[in-house]
Amino acid sequence: MDLNYSQDESAFRDEVRGWLKANLPQDLRDKIANYEELSRDDLLRWHRILAKKGWVAPAWPKEWGGTDWNVVQRYIFEEECGFAGTPPLIPFGLSMCGPVLLRFGTPEQKKRFLPQIYNGEVFWCQGYSEPGSGSDLASLKMKAERQGDHYLCNGQKIWTTLGHYADWIFCLVRTDSSLAKRQEGISFLLIDMKTPGITVRPLILMDGGHEVNEVFFENVKVPVENLIYEEGKGWTVAKYLLGHERMNTGRIGASKRELAKLKDFAAKQAGDDGRPLTEDPRFRDKLTRVEVELMALEITNLRFLDQMRRSGQPPGADVSMLKIKGTEIQQALTELSMQAVGPLAQPFKAVANDPDFDRFTAGLAPRYCNFRKTSIYAGSNEIQRNIISKMTLGL
């Protein structure tokens, strides 16, 4: 048993860390540090910097630009990005549509879409959830009727993250509603967001931020060549994606950075007795418990990676555990950050343009609000428990 990275792995980590330090633009670094909203340009700029370096899609096959890294290297890369505080790589193209095309796409579809995704020329979003179909995804209703060389699409998607930035959307649609087994009438379609009949309506979250949207489809014509795999086999495609989860589900690098930041600024806050808040045993113990939980999660994650590397098997239900614990930690950190500033958590935004308004402190409570989403999205933590219960425990 050896919990340390090998020499090669450490050297790789140092290489990634050094490169990120030298190549992450200062303005992006500052925006992330201050919890500011990132623009479409910000996201794509970072995407293109990585694409130029050849590191934007490590898991893809070499011929399409992949890096040939093993699972441990991929994990190190993703965690180092989190730790450095880079903008996120939006997963919809690189980690979702891309892998689907690689697995199920025709040669023409691959040639058409993969390079655009790799180079950050198009911005993708995901059309899965509908108002009546959240955790119960297979109940989805958006209709796609085959009419000659196109599908006529009608319906609504919801929680479409960054749909307002997107050029394309991949959707699960119902191509046959007559089947008893509802999973069987579902298909996977790629849709150009500029097609007539598509309306994007923002859903503003309780922190005031615009991340998610509703997307309405009214008689939208989608060429048949945009169907992925076979008609009625969309559920197979969706399930494949579920098994294609990324290695950084636990977001350990990002949480380490947030923890260090929290310790740093909590030490500068005065507790009720005037001494640093970090010396207040009640606050300190809550902080330590989160730190220990994060240490445990990091080792758990490495244990799973080590198993994967040996067995060559995909991670399976273990990823669900990383999601549950990772999001609990992220939420605890945002909650403690908000609590650390006490009454000063209340200011939200300045009424007039006040240059003295402390935007960092005012961002802590909204961030706490925003992070409640993490235990809901990408398969709620209850769905993750269902997965472990069924797959690992056999209940």
Next chain:
Amino acid sequence: MNFDYNEEQQLLADSVRRFLAKDYGFEARKKIVSSEDGWSAEVWAQLAEMGLTGLPFSPDFGGFGGGAVDLMGVMEAAGDALLVEPYLPTVMAGQFVARAGSDAQKKAMLPLVVEGKLKLAFAHTEKGARYNLSRVSASAKSSGAGWEITGEKAVVLGAAAAGRLVVSANTGKGMSLFLVDAKDAKLKSYVTLDEMRAADVVLKGAKGELLGTEGGALALVEEVVDFATALLCAEAVGAMKFTCDTTLEYLKTRKQFGVTIGTFQALQHRMVDMYVSYEQAKSMACLACSKVDSPADAKDRARAVSAAKIKVADNARHISQEAIQLHGGMGMTEEMKVSHSFRRLTMIAQQFGDAEHHLARFARLS
């Protein structure tokens, strides 16, 4: 990076598991627990035969020179079987001899320990000291070539079975360690909640032999207690695994409302959380055992062990409480092994410092 046991470690853990599965079932254990001594000489002889008593001692004395990681699989197996024999007390007290003893002391004692002929116990904690390792009021005064030790030690695990005790006491130069023959101490023995044997030890001018240098023993005490705490974490992981597995089995067999209760989502999710707790605790036991074997420095070691003990204490409580709840009334009864693993996990949570103690220690070391 590698989380597997090596071949030797795996083989040893497997053979210990096989032995305990065969000869240390719940019924066999029940007999041992209710016997006069509360431990089994036959089982002890088997443990020695398998090399367990020699595992963490130098080959110079017949041992195998193993560290905490080498002991992990064994401790997990012991936790699974709820082993009551005084293995950890002997290994722990033996570490003081191995790490600080003179050549003569090592030669006189360690081969006997390795062969299973000598058991040891560490008599340190005193009433009123709680978990503070530096609070010792027992005293030692020089007497001819040796020392006379006076004081009272509390909850000395394995004391009645031990031939010799490692006792902490103050001299004019501070905390020091002494070897005391068990027959020179007065023992007030009892059974612990988790069915082990322990004693309060009364020393009234008992003859002591200095172990290590006089004064300044605290650093060594912390080092060895950290070593033992890492092993205890591994033992806890074994007990947690048993507790989770047996609860899962119960959910799959117990029927109510015409179906197995494991079909109820309210129970499924709690069961999942127990397994997550177990995995997180296991990760921390790996960390603690690795760090006590090769720490960067004493602080690095202490931080890792405290972090592990926080997690193990919290998760031991979580898993054991949930296991009883999911077993319903049956879990409350002595007839079910799960009520015994509950008792063991409850005591482990408080042994060598509870979560609150280690939270404070972790913060001091940050």
